Amino acid sequence: MRRYFWLIVLFIFAVVTDQLSKHAVDSFLNLYESRNIIGDYLKLTYIKNSGASFGISFGNPTVMIVVNILVILLLAFLFFKGTLRPENIFGKIAVFLVLGGAIGNLIDRIRFGEVRDFIEMGIGHYRWPVYNLADIYITFGMFILFFIYAFKKDSTGDVITPAPE
Numbered sequence: 001m002r003r004y005f006w007l008i009v010l011f012i013f014a015v016v017t018d019q020l021s022k023h024a025v026d027s028f029l030n031l032y033e034s035r036n037i038i039g040d041y042l043k044l045t046y047i048k049n050s051g052a053s054f055g056i057s058f059g060n061p062t063v064m065i066v067v068n069i070l071v072i073l074l075l076a077f078l079f080f081k082g083t084l085r086p087e088n089i090f091g092k093i094a095v096f097l098v099l100g101g102a103i104g105n106l107i108d109r110i111r112f113g114e115v116r117d118f119i120e121m122g123i124g125h126y127r128w129p130v131y132n133l134a135d136i137y138i139t140f141g142m143f144i145l146f147f148i149y150a151f152k153k154d155s156t157g158d159v160i161t162p163a164p165e
Contacts, residue, residue, distance in 0.1 A: 007092055010096050014096070014101055014133075015104050019104060041122070042120070050113065064109055093141075097138070
């Protein structure tokens with residue numbers, strides 16, 4: 001467990017910063033209130049989201065909690081079993097970021113039946129769906145994992161490409 005110390009610290013950091021930021025927004029903004037941070041490009045807009053990322057829904061809140069728990073357990077199982085254990089530190093960081101973000105959103109689902117979102121970006125009428133720090137951690141971690149596995153090299157340094165079917 002000692003070799004995972006800094007990864008566990010990162011995981012705790014992700015969960016705590018996510019929950020603290022949601023609590024701060026919950027304390028200082030009313031639901032659906034919006035405040036400009038950088039003009040109209042970046043806003044704090046407080047909403048509650050009962051769906052998955054970007055409002056995609058898989059069913060009622062109980063189904064969302066079960067799906068969230070299953071994904072967390074599967075990811076943790078695959079990592080500690082060794083199936084999903086990237087060789088480099090960036091891959092390990094990515095896995096723990098995804099786990100931290102997923103736990104952060106799971107806490108909201110269990111406590112409130114939905115997730116608190118507050119970061120809004122866009123230009124004019126072209127807006128990205130409102131999200132939170134947990135979503136950033138999950139997305140960033142998934143991008144890192146994608147690039148690690150998409151461009152995985154063999155012992156000669158060549159990128160491994162899947163064989164054609």
